[in-house]
Amino acid sequence: MSRREMRRVDAIRRQSSEIQNHVIDHYVAGKMSRREFLRKGSIVGLSLPFMGIIAAACGDSGTTTTVPGTTGTGAVTTVAGTAVATTSAGPVTVRVGMNNPAGVLDPVLINDLGRIQIFSQTAEYLTFSADDGLRPALAESWEPNADGTVWTFTLREGLVYHDGTPVTAEDVVATMDGIAGGNASSAFDGVWTPGNARAVDNRTVEFTLDAPIGSFPFIVSSDNYNAGILPKSFWDAYAEGSYEQNAVGTGPWITESFENGVSAVLRKNEDYWGDNSAQPDRLEVTFFADEPAMITAFQEGRIDVLPSFSVANGGALLDNPEVSVQTQPTAEHRQIHMRTDREPFTDARVRQAVALSMNRAAIIEGLWEGFADLGNDAPIAPVHVAYDPSVAQREEDLQQANELIDAAGARDADITLNVLEFEEVPLLAQLVQAAAAQIGITVNIQVDDAGTYYSNFWLDSTFGITNYGHRGVPNVYLSAALKSDGPWNAAAYNDPDYDALVNTFLAEFDLDRQKELGGQITQKLLEDSPMGIPYFKSNLAAVRAGTEGLETTGMGHILLQDLQLG
Amino acid sequence: MLRFTLRRIGLALISLWLLTILVFIGTQLLPGDVGRRILGPFATEEAVAELNARLGTDRGLVVQYADYFTDLLQGDMGTSVAFARPVRDMVWNALKNSAKLAAVAFVLVVPLSVFGGIVAGLKRGTYVDRTITITGLSMTVIPEFVSGIVLILIFAVNLNWLPGGAAAPEGASFLTQLRHLILPALPLVLVLFGYIARITRSSVIEALDADYTRTAFLKGLPRRTVIRKHVLRNALLPTIAVVATQVGYLIGGLVVVEVLFTYQGIGRLIFVAAQQADFPLLAGGVLVVGVAFQVASLLADVLYGLLNPRVRLADAR
Numbered sequence: 001m002s003r004r005e006m007r008r009v010d011a012i013r014r015q016s017s018e019i020q021n022h023v024i025d026h027y028v029a030g031k032m033s034r035r036e037f038l039r040k041g042s043i044v045g046l047s048l049p050f051m052g053i054i055a056a057a058c059g060d061s062g063t064t065t066t067v068p069g070t071t072g073t074g075a076v077t078t079v080a081g082t083a084v085a086t087t088s089a090g091p092v093t094v095r096v097g098m099n100n101p102a103g104v105l106d107p108v109l110i111n112d113l114g115r116i117q118i119f120s121q122t123a124e125y126l127t128f129s130a131d132d133g134l135r136p137a138l139a140e141s142w143e144p145n146a147d148g149t150v151w152t153f154t155l156r157e158g159l160v161y162h163d164g165t166p167v168t169a170e171d172v173v174a175t176m177d178g179i180a181g182g183n184a185s186s187a188f189d190g191v192w193t194p195g196n197a198r199a200v201d202n203r204t205v206e207f208t209l210d211a212p213i214g215s216f217p218f219i220v221s222s223d224n225y226n227a228g229i230l231p232k233s234f235w236d237a238y239a240e241g242s243y244e245q246n247a248v249g250t251g252p253w254i255t256e257s258f259e260n261g262v263s264a265v266l267r268k269n270e271d272y273w274g275d276n277s278a279q280p281d282r283l284e285v286t287f288f289a290d291e292p293a294m295i296t297a298f299q300e301g302r303i304d305v306l307p308s309f310s311v312a313n314g315g316a317l318l319d320n321p322e323v324s325v326q327t328q329p330t331a332e333h334r335q336i337h338m339r340t341d342r343e344p345f346t347d348a349r350v351r352q353a354v355a356l357s358m359n360r361a362a363i364i365e366g367l368w369e370g371f372a373d374l375g376n377d378a379p380i381a382p383v384h385v386a387y388d389p390s391v392a393q394r395e396e397d398l399q400q401a402n403e404l405i406d407a408a409g410a411r412d413a414d415i416t417l418n419v420l421e422f423e424e425v426p427l428l429a430q431l432v433q434a435a436a437a438q439i440g441i442t443v444n445i446q447v448d449d450a451g452t453y454y455s456n457f458w459l460d461s462t463f464g465i466t467n468y469g470h471r472g473v474p475n476v477y478l479s480a481a482l483k484s485d486g487p488w489n490a491a492a493y494n495d496p497d498y499d500a501l502v503n504t505f506l507a508e509f510d511l512d513r514q515k516e517l518g519g520q521i522t523q524k525l526l527e528d529s530p531m532g533i534p535y536f537k538s539n540l541a542a543v544r545a546g547t548e549g550l551e552t553t554g555m556g557h558i559l560l561q562d563l564q565l566g
Numbered sequence: 567m568l569r570f571t572l573r574r575i576g577l578a579l580i581s582l583w584l585l586t587i588l589v590f591i592g593t594q595l596l597p598g599d600v601g602r603r604i605l606g607p608f609a610t611e612e613a614v615a616e617l618n619a620r621l622g623t624d625r626g627l628v629v630q631y632a633d634y635f636t637d638l639l640q641g642d643m644g645t646s647v648a649f650a651r652p653v654r655d656m657v658w659n660a661l662k663n664s665a666k667l668a669a670v671a672f673v674l675v676v677p678l679s680v681f682g683g684i685v686a687g688l689k690r691g692t693y694v695d696r697t698i699t700i701t702g703l704s705m706t707v708i709p710e711f712v713s714g715i716v717l718i719l720i721f722a723v724n725l726n727w728l729p730g731g732a733a734a735p736e737g738a739s740f741l742t743q744l745r746h747l748i749l750p751a752l753p754l755v756l757v758l759f760g761y762i763a764r765i766t767r768s769s770v771i772e773a774l775d776a777d778y779t780r781t782a783f784l785k786g787l788p789r790r791t792v793i794r795k796h797v798l799r800n801a802l803l804p805t806i807a808v809v810a811t812q813v814g815y816l817i818g819g820l821v822v823v824e825v826l827f828t829y830q831g832i833g834r835l836i837f838v839a840a841q842q843a844d845f846p847l848l849a850g851g852v853l854v855v856g857v858a859f860q861v862a863s864l865l866a867d868v869l870y871g872l873l874n875p876r877v878r879l880a881d882a883r
Contacts, residue, residue, distance in 0.1 A: 103604060103648035103842060111605065183605055185613040241650030260649055261838065262733065262830050286731070289834060290825045292715065293731075297828070299723045300730050451603065451843070487610075 005057035012050050017143050019509055020044050026512065028058060040511040042133040043217060043385065045142040091281035094563055096305040097297055100261055100289040104241040107175075107226055108182030113556045116225045117307060118258075118285060120557045121266055122162070123228025123249030126153055126172065127221040129472040130553055131329075131383065134217055138167065138229055138250060148212035148509050153220075155203040159273055161231055162247075162254045169199035174232040176207075176220070184226040186476065191219055214509030215385075215473040222557055223472035252276055252561040253283055261287050272561075278549075279561040298542060304565060305550060306542040307558045310423065311369045317542050318369070324547065328539040329373055330470040330554035331381035334428060335481065336532035337490040342462045344415070344441075349408040351529035355394060356401035357435040360534045366431065367424045368537060375533035378522035379468070379477030382536065383554055385511055386474060388519030394526060401439045411440040418446050418461040420453035425465050428534070432465070459490055466490060470554040478502045478521065482530065491530035498524055574867055578860040585856045586638065586849065590631050593845045599623065600647060603843040621647055623845075634849070643853075644846035648839070653850035656835060661817070661854055664831035667732065667824075668816035670744065671751040671758075676809055679759045683766025683805070684798065690771055699767065702760025710753040714826045717752050732829035750827040754820070758812060765808045769801035776800070803874055810866030817862075818855025 009028070013021050023044055027037040034055050041051045099114035110119055126139040139153040159167035180194035188194075196208045209216060220227055228249055234242070247255040250273070253266035264285040268276070286303060288294035295314045298306040309317065317323045338345040338354060345351050355377055364372045373382045376394055380387050405411050415436075419429045426447050433443040448457065458466055468477060479502055480486045484494040501524060505517040525531075541552050546566020551559040601617035602609070618624040622633075637644060643653035679702075686698040705713075722730030734746040773779060774797055782792045821833035832851055839847035 100838065103844075104646075104650040106650070109604065111609075181613055181616065183609055183613075185610045189610055257736075260651075261834075263736075286733075286828065288828055289838060290828075293826050293828050296715070296718045296723055296730050300718070300726065302729065302731055454602075 093282040095284045097294045097303040111183040121253040122247045122251040125222045129221040173197045174235040178235040179226040212507040218473045344410040344413040347408040349404040353401040353404040355532045359396040371538040372535040378525040386518030414442045418457035418464040493530035643850040646847040648842040648844040660832040660835040670747040671754040675755040679762035683763035687767040687770025705756040706760035713753040732827040773797040773801040807866040813862035814859030817858040
């Protein structure tokens with residue numbers, strides 16, 4: 001590093017907080033890769049330009065990183081293949097299929113893929129959670145206080161809504177208060193209480209948390225899909241469903257027409273804050289209530305973008321040379337809970353044996369044709385920052401499993417496995433049944449529709465399988481589903497050491513420490529085995545070969561502003 | 567005839583009223599409460615309780631039903647809890663779409679199957695008869711979701727002759743709309759062809775064997791005249807009644823077809839409403855289907871009466 005470069009890095013360091021400097025130190029000392037630095041730095045609020053300067057100073061020119069949709073303000077990262085020719089004649093229209101909204105398009109009530117997909121075209125979040133970490137969106141920077149109980153977000157300059165009114169910090173406060181009573185209540189539970197956000201000035205918002213939370217920027221990111229920032233005037237006049245007539249966000253697309261369950265037409269937002277010079281002019285959305293219908297519409301050419309499909313229904317697309325399939329790893333998983341307070345699972349050895357009886361690689365191949373990540377019986381996925389790859393992966397080991405079963409005297413146990421009718425879950429139940437048979441345990445499967453399962457069996461069954469959707473950070477999985485006082489603790493897992501470990505993890509914002517604690521939590525859960533987690537599924541999306549620039553997230557957002565039809 | 571019609575209308579109204587009660591009880595049996603359904607399994611208890619209170623779904627069942635029924639009598643079908651829109655508007659739009667699809671299917675299937683049935687009946691026992699009967703029967707047992715997917719794969723995906731989505735773009739011409747509706751109508755044609763053709767065939771055979779036909783032949787009328795004046799006239803009566811009752815199915819029973827072909831008809835509306843435990847919407851949809859069935863069967867009865875001199879005259883006496 002030359003003296004001049006050192007001075008530049010020092011200048012950045014002086015502007016940065018203690019936590020941010022910690023990340024910089026680690027990178028400068030060579031303890032993390034460039035990619036990891038960009039990912040971790042973004043979480044603690046280091047801006048991409050700054051990180052680019054530091055990376056360059058460290059002689060780490062790296063490959064050019066494509067960061068679609070992020071700030072254009074002097075970013076050091078160059079967008080690969082820039083200056084996309086916009087010479088093509090006539091307006092460009094992209095036709096995209098989306099899932100049928102499960103109800104009225106209302107920011108408070110969104111809890112399904114279809115509404116996430118359409119809502120995020122018009123509304124945007126403070127931060128955006130993507131594979132490469134947390135990106136600035138409406139907030140250009142954010143910073144915690146020393147103990148992580150107060151987080152301050154600074155909005156970009158010059159942001160305007162679709163109707164031209166400026167975005168203010170008051171709007172952010174009104175939005176967070178507005179959504180807190182609805183579906184977002186579970187994301188905010190124990191983290192932040194409505195009323196505890198304050199507009200410091202026009203561009204600065206301060207959140208005072210209920211407890212120190214190291215990953216708070218994720219909780220107001222796109223992962224909390226309800227939290228699209230809308231004007232205070234919208235919230236003052238809020239009525240259920242008013243967004244359908246008044247979709248006034250800041251997003252790259254402006255609604256021209258919207259008919260719930262049928263179709264929508266959107267046009268390019270010419271005043272978008274990001275560089276969207278290559279954005280198509282029009283977006284035509286068709287809503288599908290049924291996956292095969294959406295897949296055939298794509299095959300037929302009625303839609304250009306198939307944002308999500310399953311291997312079970314769309315297997316033919318995988319081998320089609322005219323189709324380009326994108327995979328998106330997620331943290332979505334199934335928890336196979338074993339009630340630690342009911343026979344035969346009161347003995348940890350029985351639970352371990354059941355977990356050891358599963359051949360995960362074969363399960364992934366059979367159910368997902370390989371499109372999933374291996375699970376290690378802890379709800380921390382490879383997509384999470386806290387994932388520690390050094391923890392040994394649990395493999396099928398029938399000999400050990402049989403020994404454990406005999407030692408526990410549980411051979412010939414007969415258990416009912418309660419599962420819900422959802423995607424592949426009933427099939428997974430059959431694989432669990434077959435695996436358990438190898439260690440002398442008889443499993444009887446009872447399948448119920450989701451409503452019955454959640455009302456009657458989820459929290460009251462000896463053995464069950466529950467689906468958990470994607471989250472950018474594992475906080476909710478670790479606390480609500482596993483802590484002794486967790487509201488979704490289906491395994492009735494009760495271990496003070498685990499509770500203390502998770503509490504330390506939640507408050508920690510040092511990312512290396514988070515990973516270390518993540519590893520310890522995984523290790524602890526492997527020993528106690530309150531649940532089996534065989535895989536984290538990947539999402540699949542398809543476009544026609546030659547089409548580029550589609551980005552999706554683990555949560556199911558679709559970014560279409562950089563899409564170039566082939 | 568008038569008394570008969572009035573009595574039929576009275577009975578229809580009673581069955582519709584019973585239907586509202588059945589639908590109401592049915593939706594109460596759905597697991598999970600309404601607020602929980604809307605907010606999802608992971609929302610907090612407080613949020614769910616608050617929503618239930620706002621929707622009024624935490625009140626007694628009888629109170630909820632009485633409220634619903636009173637509003638209904640005033641033409642107010644309530645507001646969809648999932649979509650926050652008046653049920654009447656949603657159901658009305660869906661009904662219009664369903665009627666279009668039903669009309670296309672009807673126009674295709676009725677002449678085809680009646681003609682097939684007549685031919686089979688007249689050529690009873692021959693190769694032609696067996697071909698029509700067996701083909702019709704085989705097609706009837708193919709579920710719509712199978713024939714629908716096969717048709718989409720052949721005609722929309724591979725050959726690209728017809729669109730596989732039933733919904734035409736907004737403001738599309740009549741012909742474009744028709745083009746979009748042909749493929750979705752075909753599975754219905756397949757299902758109904760065998761049924762209607764079989765009824766027609768057996769009526770034709772019955773009429774051929776009847777005494778009046780033998781008399782007509784014996785008094786020396788040409789075969790063509792006998793068939794036209796005696797056989798068909800009598801044979802088509804039951805066919806008309808059967809066809810009319812199918813109108814109810816064509817309007818309200820197309821859940822699978824409408825979902826598969828992405829068509830916002832009454833069937834798909836009911837499907838979505840049931841998924842969301844959206845009682846007002848579900849009840850509104852089912853009620854409209856009930857009305858469609860009732861009207862269709864009323865129409866069938868009245869038509870039958872008007873065409874059949876025995877019924878007509880018996881009433882006049």
